[in-house]
Amino acid sequence: MNNRILLSIIALAISGIFLIACNNSSKKEPATTGEESRPASFASDDELLDFIQKKHFNYMWEGAEPISGLAPERIHMDGIYPQDDADVITTGGSGFGIAGLLVGIERGFITREEGVERLHKIADYLAAADRFHGVWSHWLHGPTGKVKPFGKKDNGGDLVESAFLMQGLLCVREYFKAGNESEKQLAGKIDTLWREMDWTWYLNGQDVLYWHWSPEYGWEMNFPLEGYNECLITYILAASSPTHSIPASAYHNGWARGGDIKSEAVAYGHPLVLKHNGAEAYGGPLFWSHYSHIGLSPKGLKDQYADYWQLNRNHALINYEYCVENPKGFEGYGDNCWGLTASYSVNGYSAHMPVKNDLGVITPTASLSSFPYTPEQSMKALKHFYFDLGDKIWGKYGFYDAFSIQDNWYPQRYLAIDQLTITPMIENYRTGLLWNLFMGAPEIQEGLKKLGFTYEN
Template sequence: MKNNFCCTVAFMLLVLTVSAQKKRAVTEKTAIAPVGIIKGLSDSALLDVVQRQTFRYFWHYAHPVSGLARERDNTVKAEYYWDYINEAYDEPNLSKGTFGPEACAIGGTGMGIMATVVAVNRGWIGRDTALKRLTKIADFLIKADCYHGIYPHFMNGSTGKTIPFDRVDNGADIVETSYLMMGLLTAKAYFNGNSLRERYFQKRVQQMWDAANWNWHSNGSDKFLYWHWSPSNGFDMNFPVYGYDEALITYIVAASSPNHAISKDLYENSWVKSGGWKNGKTYYGNVLPLGNFDKGGPLFFEQYTYMGIDPNNLADDQGIDYAVQTKNHTLINRAYCIENPKHYKGYGANCWGLTAGDSYKGYVAHCPEVDLGVIQPTAALSSFPYTPEYSMQALKHFYYDHGDKIWGPYGFADGFSESHNWYAKTHLAIDEGPIVVMIENYRSGLIWKLFMNNPDIQKGLKKLGFKSKWIKE
C-alpha cells in the first residue's frame, strides 16, 4: 500500500513537473514571439513598444553560458566592408570573415548592459533578475581573456577565449572595451544598494575598472593611443585611435581610469591634432564642427559615445560645442537623404539614416560618401535626443509602412533597401543597443544621469578640458 502511494505521488510529481516545463516553454516562446504591428499607438506607447521589443535581443538572445551579447543573430558569412576606412586612413582591409554563434561582442555587451538598466527602470524585468544576469556577465568576464585588463573585440561566449577579428587583431581592443566599461559603470551606479548581491556586483565592476590599463596602449609615449594590442604581434597593427569618430568615449574613459589613466598630452596629440578631427564646413545650412568625412560620415559617430556622455552643454577647451556637433551631423545626414542625389527609391523626409550595418553587400559603413541605397533604422531611432520630431517621423514610417518586412522578435531588422528590394533578416548588438539607450536618454535622460555623475568620469572630462553641467567643481 505504501509503495503504491509513493508511486502515485512520484507519478503526480512527474506530471506536474512536465506540465510546468511545458508551460514554461510556452511562456518563453511567447515572450520572444514577434509582436504584430499595433495600429493607433500614441507616440509614447510606440516608443515603449520599440524599446521593449529591441531589448529582447539582449535578454532572450544573450549567450546562454555567459550572458554576453551575441554579435549578431545570424551565423551566415558576414563580409566586413570597410573600404571607407581604407580610403580615409590608408590602412589595409581591417576584416573579412565569418563569425559563428559563439561570437559575442564586447562593445555590444556594454550596450546591452545599459539597455538592461533601462529595462529594469521601465519595469520590463525585475531588479533582482537583472542583477543576477549582470553578475553572471561580470563573473564570466573576470575569468575571460583580457590583455592588461583590456578585452578583445569578439569573445567566445562559452569559453571566454578571444575570437580573432583579424590575423594581427587577435588581442586587446581598447575601443570596444570602452563601450563595455561605459555599460558596467552605468550598471554599477544603478545597482548601488547595500545588499550583499549589489555590493558583490559593485566589487566585480570595480575590479575590472581598476585593472584596465589604458595607458598601455600608448606604447610608452604621448604620441599615439593605439586601438589594438596583440600578445603575438604587439602593436604591429599600428592603428592609432584618431578621429573625429565613434571613439571619443575611449579617450574619456581612458583619462578617467583610477589607476592607468592617459595624459592630456596623449589625448591632444593622438586625437585633437589628428588630420581628421576638425571640419568646420557647412552642409545644407548646418555647420559641422568635427570630422574628416564629407557630410559627416556614418551616424554611429554621434551615438556610441553619447549613450553615456551627455552632449548637451558639453564643450571642450578647443571651443567645440558637442550639442551642435551631434545635432548638425544628424540634420546633414537626413538632408542628404532628402536630396537623394543617387535617386534611390524610398529616401525622403520620413525615410533617412545612413550608418554602419548590414546591406545586400554585407556589412557596410553607409554614409553620404558610401551610399548604397540602404537605410539602417538604428540611425534615425538612435538620434532621438537630437532630432525627436524627425526621428519620430521615421519611426512611424518604419513601423507602420515597412513593419511587415522589417519588424520582428527583436525589433527592427538591421537594414533595408527599397531600390534593391532587399530587407535584412538580421539584428546586430551594436545597432540594437543604441536604439534602447538613446530613446531612453531622450525620454528620461536616465543613462546620461547615471554615467555623467560618476566621479571618475567627471575627473577624466575635466582632465581633458571639457566643461559640462554635470561636472561638480
Template sequence: MEKIKFLALLFAWLPIALFAQKPNEAKVKEQIPIMGVKKGLSDADLMETVQKQTFRFFWHYGHPVSGMARERSNTVNANYYWDYINQAWDEPNLSKGTFGPEAIAVGGTGFGIMSTVVAVERKWISREAGLDRIIQIADFLTKADRFHGAFPHFMDGTTGKAIPFGRLDDGADLVETSYLMMGFLCAREYFNQNTTKELYLKKRVNDMWDTINWNWFTNNEKKLYWHWSPYQGFDMNFPIWGWNEALITYLMAASSNWHPISRDAYNGTWAGSTGFKNGKKYYGYELPLGNYDSDKGGPLFFEQYTFQGIDPRGLKDSLNVDYEVQTRNHTLINRAYCIENPKKHVGYSEKCWGLTAGDSYKGYIAHSPDNDFGVIQPTAAISSMPFTPKESMQAMRYFYEELGNKIWGEYGFHDGFHLGKNWSSNTYLAIDQGPIVVMIENYRTGLLWKLFMNTPEIKTGLKRLSFTTNSPLLKK
C-alpha cells in the same frame, strides 16, 4: 577611419547569403512577449514598444553561458570569412577561426548592460533578474581572456577565449573595452543599494575597471593605440584618432583611478589629428568635427556609441567644440542627404533616412553619404532621438506603421533594408540594437546620461581632459 574603411571593404565581399541561421534563444524565467505591429500608438507607446521589443535581443538571445550579447542574430560562414582574411593579408597558412554562434561582442555587451538597466527601470523585467544577468556577465569575464586588463573585440561565449578579428587583431581592443566598461559603470551606479548582490556587483565592476592599464596602451607615446596582440605587440599600428566613435575611449582612459592617460595623449593624436576638425557647411548646417575629406560627416554611429553615456548638451572641450551642435548637425546633414537623394534610391525621403554601419545586400557596410548603396539602417534615425526628436520620431513611425512587418520582427526592426530591391536583412546586430534602447531612453528620461555623467571617475576624467559641461542632469 582606416579601420572603418578596411571593414567596409572586407565585408562588402561577405554576402548575407553566406550567413547561417541563428542558434536557439537563451532560457529566461521572465519572458518578454513578441509584439506585432499596432497602428495608431501614441509617441510614448511607440517608443516603449520599440525599446521593449529591441531589448529582447539581449534578454532572450543573450548567450546561455556568459549572458553576454551575441555579435549578431545569424552566424558568419567561418571558412569564407577566414579565406578572405588570408587573401587580404597574404597569409595562406593562417588557421581558420570560428566566427559563429558562440561569438559574443564585447562592445555590444556594454550596450546590452545599459539596455538591461533600462529594462529594470521600465519594469519589463524585475530588478533581481536584471541584476542576476549582469552579475552572470561580470563573473564570466573574470575568467575570460584579458590583455593588460583590456578585452578582445570578440570572444567565445562559452570559453572566454579571444576570437581573432584579423591576423594582427587577436588580442586587446581598447575601444570595445571602453564600450563594455561604460555599460558596467552605468550598472554600478544604478544598482547601488546596500544588498549583498548589489555590493558584489560593485566589487566585480571595480576589479575590472581598476585593472585596465589604459596608459600602457599609449606605448610610451602621446596617443592611444586601438589594438595590442600577445603575439604581435603593437604591430597593427592603429592609433585612435578623431573624429570617429572613439571619444569615449579617451574619456575612459583619462578617468582611470590607477592607470590614467595624460591630457597630452588626448590633445596630441585625437584632437590634434588632421581628421578631427571640419568646419564646413553642408545643407546649411555647420559640421564642427570630422575628416575634411570625408564628405558630410561619415556614418551616424560616430555620434551614437560614445553619447550613449556622455550627455552632449552643453559639453565643450578646450578647443571650444560644441558637442551638442556636432551631434545634432551631423544627424541633420545625414537626413538632408537622404532627402536630396542624389543617387535616386527608391524610398529615401524626409521620413525614410539614416545611413550608418550595418547589414546590406552586399554584406556589412559602413554606410554614409559618400558610401551609399540605398540601404537604410533603422538604428541610424532612431538612435538619434535625443539629437533630432521630431525627425527621428517621424522616421520611427514610418518604419513601424508603413513598412510594418516587412522590417519588424522578434527583436524589433531588421538591421537594414533596401526598398528598391524589396530587400530586408532579417538580421539583428548587438551594436545596432543597444543604441536604440539606450538613446530612446536618454530622450525620454536621460537615465543613462544621468548615471554615467554622475559617475565620480567620469567627472574626474572630464576635468583631466579640460571638458566643461552644463548638463541639466549633473549633480552638484
C-alpha cells in the same frame, strides 16, 4: 593609418564573414513563435516607444549567449548562419546591451532582481575571460571566454570595444552602488574590472592611444586613435581611470591632432565643427554620434574644440537632410525614411554615409538612435518603419538591421552593435537615465576636467 582605411579594413573583414554565412545555411535558427507580432496601434507615442525599447532590449535579454549572458555578434532569422559563429559574443555591442538592461529594469521589462542576477553573471564571466593588460578582445568565444580573433592579427586587446563595454558597466556601477548587499557586491566587481584596465599600456610609449595590442603580433595593427570618429569615449575613460590614467597631452596631441581636428565645414547650413577623418563635407556614418554617447552626455559638453551637442545634432540633421534631398535618386528615401550608418548592405557590410558611401541602404538604428538629437525626424521615421514597412523589416527583436527599397532587399538579420544602441539612446531622449548615471561617476567628472571639458547638465 587613418580612419577611412580602418573602416575599409573592418568592412572587408566582416564582409568575409558575411559571405561565409551566405554560403553556409546548414545551421538554422529555430522557427519564430509569434514574438515578432506587431500591435496595429498604440494609445500614445510613449506607449509606442515603450514597445520599441522592449523589443530591442530583448536582443540582449532573451537573445543573449547563455554562458556569458552577453550579446551575440549577430542573429540571423533567415536560416543563414555560419556554423562557427553561433557562439561569438561582441564586447562593444554587449556594452550597449548592458546599458539597455538598466532601461529594462527602469521600464519594468524585467525585475530589479532579474537584472542583478544577469549582471552578476556578466561581471563574473568578464573577470574570468581573456584580457590583455585588463582589456578584452573584440570578440569572445561565449562558452569559454577565450579570444575569437576578429582578424588574423586582431587576436588581442581591443581598446575601443572595451571602452564601449566599460561605459555600460560604469552606468551599472553607479546605478547599484548604494543598493542592497548583492547590488553593492555587483558594483564592487565592476569597479575591480575598471581599475584593472591598463590604459597607459595602450599608449605604446607615445602620446596617442592605440586601438589594438596582441601578445603574438604586438602593435602591428598600428591604428592610433585620432579624431573625430566613434572613439571619443576611449579617451574620456583613459583620462578618468583611477589606476592607469593617461596624460591630457595624449588627448590634445593624439585625438585632437594638435588642434587640427577643428573644422569649418558646413552642410545644409549645419556646421560640422570637427573634421570627420575624410568625411569632412557631410560627416561620417551616424554611429559616430551614438557609440560614445550611450553614457557620455553631449548635452552641455564642451571643450576647446567643440560643443558636442551642436556637433552631434548637426551630424544627425545633415544625414537626415541628405536623405530628404536624395541626390542619387534612391527609391524610398524621404523625410520619413532616412538614416545612413554602418550595417549590413546589399554588398556585405558597409559604413554607409552621405555622398561618399550611399548605396541606397537605410539602417533603422541610424535614425532611431538619433532620437535625442532629432526627435521629430526620428519619430516620423519610426512610425514609417513600423506601420508602413513593418511587414518587411520587423522581427522577433525589433527592426532588422538594414533594408533597401531600391533593391527590394529585406534581410532578416540583426547585428548587436546596431540593435543594442536603440533602447539606451531612446531612453536618453526620454529621461536621460544613462547620461545621468555615467556623468555622475566621480572619476568621469575628474577625467573631463583633466582634458579641459566643461559640462552643464
